[in-house]
Amino acid sequence: MTPRSTYQKVLGWIGLLTVFVIVAFLILPAAVVTIAAFNDKPILSFPPQTWSWRWFGRALAYEDFRQGFFNGLIVTTWSSTIALCVGGMFAFVIDRYEFPLKSAIEGILISPLVIPHFTVGLGFLILAAQVGLSRGFAIVVICHVILVLPFVLRSVYVSLRNLDQSYEHAASSLGAGPLRVLATVTLPLLLPGLVSGWLFAAILSFNEFTASLFVTSQRTQTLPVAMYNYVREFADPSMAALSVMYIVGTAALIAFANAFLGLGKVLNIEQSH
Amino acid sequence: MKPSANLEGEQAAVHFDVVSKRFDDVVALNDVTLGIGRSEFVTLLGPSGCGKTTLLKLAAGFLGPDGGSISIEGKRVNDIPTYQRGIGMMFQNYALFPHMSVAENVAYGLKTRRVPRAERDKRVADALALVKLMGMENRKPRQLSGGQQQRVALARALVINPTVLLLDEPFSALDKSLRSSMQVELREIQRKLGLTTIFVTHDQGEALSMSDRMAVMSEGRIRQLGSPVDVYRSPADPFVASFVGDNNRLRGQLVSIQAEQAIVALGDALVQVPGERLSGLEKSAAVDLFVRPEQFRIVAPGEPCVIKGSVVAQIYQGGHVDLQIECSGSVGDRLLVRSPGEQAVLRWPMGAPVGVAIQADRCSVFPAA
Amino acid sequence: MNQQPFVRIFTAPATLCAVGFLAAMAAVLQYSLRAYVPGSLDPGGLTLANFADLLKPLYARVFLDTVVVCAMTAVVTLIVGYPLAYALVRVEQPILRSILLVIVVTPLFLGEVVRTYAWIIVLGNNGFINSLLMSLGLIGKPLQLMFTSFGVVVALVHVTLPVMVIMLAAGLSHIDRDYPRAAESLGAGPIRVFLTVTLPLSLPGVVAGTTTAFAWTFSAFATPQLIGGGRVNMISNLVYQLGFSSFNFPFAATLCVAGLALTALVLGLLRLASRPLRKIEVH
Ligand SMILES: Nc1ncnc2c1ncn2[C@@H]1O[C@H](COP(=O)(O)OP(=O)(O)O)[C@@H](O)[C@H]1O
Ligand SMILES: [Mg+2]
Numbered sequence: 022m023t024p025r026s027t028y029q030k031v032l033g034w035i036g037l038l039t040v041f042v043i044v045a046f047l048i049l050p051a052a053v054v055t056i057a058a059f060n061d062k063p064i065l066s067f068p069p070q071t072w073s074w075r076w077f078g079r080a081l082a083y084e085d086f087r088q089g090f091f092n093g094l095i096v097t098t099w100s101s102t103i104a105l106c107v108g109g110m111f112a113f114v115i116d117r118y119e120f121p122l123k124s125a126i127e128g129i130l131i132s133p134l135v136i137p138h139f140t141v142g143l144g145f146l147i148l149a150a151q152v153g154l155s156r157g158f159a160i161v162v163i164c165h166v167i168l169v170l171p172f173v174l175r176s177v178y179v180s181l182r183n184l185d186q187s188y189e190h191a192a193s194s195l196g197a198g199p200l201r202v203l204a205t206v207t208l209p210l211l212l213p214g215l216v217s218g219w220l221f222a223a224i225l226s227f228n229e230f231t232a233s234l235f236v237t238s239q240r241t242q243t244l245p246v247a248m249y250n251y252v253r254e255f256a257d258p259s260m261a262a263l264s265v266m267y268i269v270g271t272a273a274l275i276a277f278a279n280a281f282l283g284l285g286k287v288l289n290i291e292q293s294h
Numbered sequence: 295m296k297p298s299a300n301l302e303g304e305q306a307a308v309h310f311d312v313v314s315k316r317f318d319d320v321v322a323l324n325d326v327t328l329g330i331g332r333s334e335f336v337t338l339l340g341p342s343g344c345g346k347t348t349l350l351k352l353a354a355g356f357l358g359p360d361g362g363s364i365s366i367e368g369k370r371v372n373d374i375p376t377y378q379r380g381i382g383m384m385f386q387n388y389a390l391f392p393h394m395s396v397a398e399n400v401a402y403g404l405k406t407r408r409v410p411r412a413e414r415d416k417r418v419a420d421a422l423a424l425v426k427l428m429g430m431e432n433r434k435p436r437q438l439s440g441g442q443q444q445r446v447a448l449a450r451a452l453v454i455n456p457t458v459l460l461l462d463e464p465f466s467a468l469d470k471s472l473r474s475s476m477q478v479e480l481r482e483i484q485r486k487l488g489l490t491t492i493f494v495t496h497d498q499g500e501a502l503s504m505s506d507r508m509a510v511m512s513e514g515r516i517r518q519l520g521s522p523v524d525v526y527r528s529p530a531d532p533f534v535a536s537f538v539g540d541n542n543r544l545r546g547q548l549v550s551i552q553a554e555q556a557i558v559a560l561g562d563a564l565v566q567v568p569g570e571r572l573s574g575l576e577k578s579a580a581v582d583l584f585v586r587p588e589q590f591r592i593v594a595p596g597e598p599c600v601i602k603g604s605v606v607a608q609i610y611q612g613g614h615v616d617l618q619i620e621c622s623g624s625v626g627d628r629l630l631v632r633s634p635g636e637q638a639v640l641r642w643p644m645g646a647p648v649g650v651a652i653q654a655d656r657c658s659v660f661p662a663a
Numbered sequence: 664m665n666q667q668p669f670v671r672i673f674t675a676p677a678t679l680c681a682v683g684f685l686a687a688m689a690a691v692l693q694y695s696l697r698a699y700v701p702g703s704l705d706p707g708g709l710t711l712a713n714f715a716d717l718l719k720p721l722y723a724r725v726f727l728d729t730v731v732v733c734a735m736t737a738v739v740t741l742i743v744g745y746p747l748a749y750a751l752v753r754v755e756q757p758i759l760r761s762i763l764l765v766i767v768v769t770p771l772f773l774g775e776v777v778r779t780y781a782w783i784i785v786l787g788n789n790g791f792i793n794s795l796l797m798s799l800g801l802i803g804k805p806l807q808l809m810f811t812s813f814g815v816v817v818a819l820v821h822v823t824l825p826v827m828v829i830m831l832a833a834g835l836s837h838i839d840r841d842y843p844r845a846a847e848s849l850g851a852g853p854i855r856v857f858l859t860v861t862l863p864l865s866l867p868g869v870v871a872g873t874t875t876a877f878a879w880t881f882s883a884f885a886t887p888q889l890i891g892g893g894r895v896n897m898i899s900n901l902v903y904q905l906g907f908s909s910f911n912f913p914f915a916a917t918l919c920v921a922g923l924a925l926t927a928l929v930l931g932l933l934r935l936a937s938r939p940l941r942k943i944e945v946h
Contacts, residue, residue: 195403228774
């Protein structure tokens, strides 16, 4: 332990308290929703008089939620896989090669980070109408690919930067052509970055709401859209129960990702010593 | 065979012909011409940033030259990618593929060459035996010590029978004793296989002890190319003189010059020195003498000497003693003097007044900068 | 290095995506310049009237509100996020660190709807805060928290906090620990070390975080819609309302274009203001 003065210790406690309060603020909504979800009464009240699991059953049985969940799976699987392929290949060439319009294309693909999702959603809605594309899954998937691409690009790009080029140099000095180097050395070493990029994209896509509200139809609505519509119409705790499942599922995925991939590294917040 | 001159493209195993390379506004290589003979072991020596790695990368094909041409075995390779050059390379951090076992690492280059399974296994085993690493085939690189990883990297580069072996500061991460045993072992293997080798280092001791010939580089140019003995004995310029081995620089004045010999005034004393690098210099021009520590001799104050001074530091080195002498005159401020054996410690104690004599016929003299 | 033939193959899909996205944005731009034909989904001829309409007090008001809400959210998020980011970077115990990381990162992935819904339960008249305060006898009748700017900002801060913390932590983690150590060795106490070394060196992260927080808040839809309940309107709500209630897509597009211009302006100003900081970016 480093030696500390009383003054430093007091400051430390104040700091700890501050962090504690902020963490409490962060988890307050999740905690409150959890309590609400177990309230037996259909109207909100704190603290609940009687407890039950029934709203979980209701949430799981509710047709719009089921439909939204499966639609979400379809959209998420397609969009994050496509984004990973497109973004992975592109991140590789921007890291390694010079070609015309390189920074222009990169800039366009990164820009959805700062363009409001309602603008992106409206844009694809109009575009679909103009080119005569029906409001099916295709337009939702395309829209999601564009929205998650910046994250995939970044994640793969960071892994590529951290990859020591001498492995690839070694492979080509041993006679491996570019595609062989890619398949036998670069890809295997990049795998954690690719997996985390995919996971990142999948979670974002599954939760995307604003743009989805514009481009989905009754038939293709994803879970967040279904939940939004539910909140607008009903006030019973089914939504709270669904939220709890959502929170638990997401936290579990994040904890898993952290254990296996090191979120700190992916998010670039590892302390340098 | 030990070629002494710069080889022409035809005879050379590797030939750089007026090669230049720049990175934005940094000139990394400035018209470098260098020929390396078959089976020759050539070191590139120079301070950090002088372009050694760049030259090696050009030979490997990781970079392309901006000007000039590079040939391997008489064939121009400027436009040939790395994987078709048939080189073997050892990297500073070894670059062993972390997701492959030792055997898979060594076999990698054979697989790219489509060597049949049976022959491949045999050659991998032979290569691992050559570097004394039998029984480690199935380990992953991270399960090996630094020295063992080094050997795997060497085996991987050797197993493909490269036309030229390239090594970039391969031993810089090893501790001293491991480093010297690897140096000897690498040289043995290289001789046995008759392998053309380019070895990059910034350690002049390593360059002197290992090379057939060494190329001393600075600021993107080759300042001198020659055998270690040549480079140590007759450095081509002041940079080489002060970079390779310990050297003392003394400021003097040219008195006269005749044929190969020159007379130089060092303070009050006159010394006769080799004059081949002073031709055309005016009388009484300033010159720099580079005198190696072992070319000095310490004498008692009364005896004939060139410089007078007193002992200010004793550095006991085991087999010899290094003394630092603070001088009174204008020739230089502190001299490093090497004295064999260990008697010097007692004979010339701290603070003792001493005289310093010079074996002037072996020192190097250049016009003052 | 030699150009490889596969480079073109690898860029083709990305180029296609970029073109698609550009086309969508061009569609918005094009609609913003077309006339609204009531009762029809197709727009009319070219006009600049939509942009003139932006100046109407009703719309100008929404723009102003949006900027105020975004700015307040960004500033509050920064103040709340900094200590957390600092803790995240400095906590050394692996388990504590992982827990903190999961707590910070999970909300980032929860999506706006779930989080906004949770805040409705917290802020509502029968919600957590009011029930708590009433049962403690501190208030007689429920406080009005829903449908206020205060409620919207609180929920938006919560929505934006994770991304702010991550960006601040990225900035903080790249500060070499030897800088504060050096300051300490020179006799600076903890507060002085923080104010003279850590804080200035983390300013690039602060700028990045604030910028992103602003952009994210600008993009928020569900939070102002559900918690603002029509009484706090942001551009996003207006766009949706125009598009899906009155099918006035041209004017919705105009608002989008104006919103983009506004974002670009604010981000540009932030960049400009932070230019002197670029010097201290340490790697
Ligand atoms: N990829 C690069 N980009 C820019 N400058 C470089 C690059 N590689 C090397 N240089 C510069 O070229 C010079 C020579 O570098 P290098 O060959 O690596 O030197 P050495 O190996 O002798 O230390 C240095 O000034 C270095 O900064
Ligand atoms: Mg180097």
